[in-house]
Amino acid sequence: MNNTATYHKAIKAATSKLTDIRKFVAKHAREHGFNEKQISDIQLAVDEACTNIIKHAYQFDQTKNFRIELEFDGDQLSITLTDHGSGFDPNRYQRPDLKKQIEKKKRGGMGIFLIKNLMDDVSYSSNNNTNVLRMSKIRS
Amino acid sequence: MKTFKIEHRNSDGFEIIDLYGELDAHTASQLEESLKNLISDQKSNIIVNFRELDYIASAGLGVFMAYIEDVRTIGGDIKLSNMNDKVYNVFDLLGFPTLYDIFDDEKQAIKKFLSDS
Numbered sequence: 001m002n003n004t005a006t007y008h009k010a011i012k013a014a015t016s017k018l019t020d021i022r023k024f025v026a027k028h029a030r031e032h033g034f035n036e037k038q039i040s041d042i043q044l045a046v047d048e049a050c051t052n053i054i055k056h057a058y059q060f061d062q063t064k065n066f067r068i069e070l071e072f073d074g075d076q077l078s079i080t081l082t083d084h085g086s087g088f089d090p091n092r093y094q095r096p097d098l099k100k101q102i103e104k105k106k107r108g109g110m111g112i113f114l115i116k117n118l119m120d121d122v123s124y125s126s127n128n129n130t131n132v133l134r135m136s137k138i139r140s
Numbered sequence: 141m142k143t144f145k146i147e148h149r150n151s152d153g154f155e156i157i158d159l160y161g162e163l164d165a166h167t168a169s170q171l172e173e174s175l176k177n178l179i180s181d182q183k184s185n186i187i188v189n190f191r192e193l194d195y196i197a198s199a200g201l202g203v204f205m206a207y208i209e210d211v212r213t214i215g216g217d218i219k220l221s222n223m224n225d226k227v228y229n230v231f232d233l234l235g236f237p238t239l240y241d242i243f244d245d246e247k248q249a250i251k252k253f254l255s256d257s
Contacts, residue, residue, distance in 0.1 A: 015166035022162075022195075040226050047197045051165040098205070098235045105209055107202030110234055114198060117233055 005032070008069040011050065013058040013085075021050050021068065025079070032072045034139050041118040042077065042137055048111035049081050049133055057085025057131060075139040080132060087126035142194065146174050154250055155183045160192040163200035171200065175207045175218075184216020187249045191222035196230050204240065217241065217256075219249040 007028050011017050022043045029039045046068070058064040066083035096109045116122050119135040126132075144161035155178055163171065178186055188204075190196075204218060211218050219241040223231065231242065243249045 018164045018166055102205050102208055105206050107205045110198035
């Protein structure tokens with residue numbers, strides 16, 4: 001097992017790519033010794049983050065691309081997603097009030113909550129039209 | 141990995157939706173279409189069976205959030221059953237068990253419909 005390794009991929013902003021992204025993340029996390037529960041958590045967090053980029057940053061414009069980078073360093077996996085679409089601030093989001101949302105037939109806002117819940121650390125920056133979401137998980 | 145698929149059957153007057161594969165932002169629209177069709181036909185006693193569903197993202201949960209009120213307004217409900225631990229965990233994290241009936245088995249969902257009516 002390598003102690004450090006980096007993998008990256010450019011992804012078309014299309015929801016049809018989500019399956020490939022989940023496979024990409026699971027394959028490398030498994031190779032680096034993450035357990036199945038952790039792999040599921042990482043897959044879901046990455047799926048939610050990529051869905052947000054496709055939906056909100058690029059409004060389903062399939063001519064756009066974003067980048068995913070996986071960096072394994074010792075016990076830590078850091079995932080960086082970079083896009084050049086409309087920025088959003090995950091700090092604005094709170095745990096969704098399910099009851100209220102159902103009454104108003106509103107959905108959404110759950111992705112960020114899940115990401116924060118499933119990953120050990122999450123940070124976001126938006127500068128000069130470049131949005132960077134970084135999240136990490138420690139191997140248990 | 142199984143391809144996402146929806147099958148629909150009727151069991152003793154209950155509408156059962158069987159989900160297969162992975163439900164994400166790409167496949168959620170198919171589930172939405174199925175629910176919309178049932179509701180427009182005034183079919184409101186709906187059970188979604190997750191036995192063959194391997195994965196769910198929040199876009200999938202969003203579909204249940206969007207239609208539950210419509211179904212309850214016409215006197216029915218959407219009950220959920222047979223989730224694996226991984227799928228249940230996502231529903232649980234988002235607080236669904238307090239607002240939705242989630243059962244280990246489809247038969248329990250039918251029983252609850254019968255006892256509620």
